[in-house]
Amino acid sequence: MSSLQVAFLLGIILLVAFLVGWWLFSTFLATKEEFSRVYPISAYVDARGNFLICVLNAGPHDFYGRWLVSTKSGRSVEIVLNAPVGVITTVRGSLGEEFVPGTSPTLILVTGGGRGYTLNPIVVVDISAVKC
The missing domain is CATH 2.60.40.2320 (Immunoglobulin-like)
Structure with missing residues (x-):
């Protein structure tokens, strides 16, 4: 595997990790906001x-x-x-x-x-x- 392919694969993995983290964080905020209403x-x-x-x-x-x-x-x-x-x-x-x-x-x-x-x-x- 070339370094370009490794960089591309690493970029996709980081993007998926960021999206999953954002989804978990927004779910946590929505749960906290429900009780404040x-x-x-x-x-x-x-x-x-x-x-x-x-x-x-x-x-x-x-x-x-x-x-x-x-x-x-x-x-x-x-x-x-x-x-x-x-x-x-x-x-x-x-x-x-x-x-x-x-x-x-x-x-x-x-x-x-x-x-x-x-x-x-x-x-x-x-x-x-x-x-x-």
């Missing part, structure tokens, strides 16, 4: 510590996962989220901590992928009257 849009807490979080799934697929909602005092609750694409989903739960109506405490929401959100929900008298 599920995010909270509003949150409410009542005086007894019950909460309501409105979540939007912008796609590209339906989402099913577990999130963790925590207060600054250290109490936390795990919630299960099932969010279809393009629909605002309601998540309800209880933190077991009392809040003063009219205030805005800080809640920390951590997704299953490790992304964190700081929420400042509105404290209402009764959460059952609130809808997303």
Whole structure:
């Protein structure tokens, strides 16, 4: 085999390796972006510590996962989220901590992928009257 043939074969091998690497990298980025498109849009807490979080799934697929909602005092609750694409989903739960109506405490929401959100929900008298 001449040196020209070896150089041509090496060039093809490098091109294929580059294309496979680019495909793997773009697949990784698309997977990471999928989880970042599920995010909270509003949150409410009542005086007894019950909460309501409105979540939007912008796609590209339906989402099913577990999130963790925590207060600054250290109490936390795990919630299960099932969010279809393009629909605002309601998540309800209880933190077991009392809040003063009219205030805005800080809640920390951590997704299953490790992304964190700081929420400042509105404290209402009764959460059952609130809808997303």
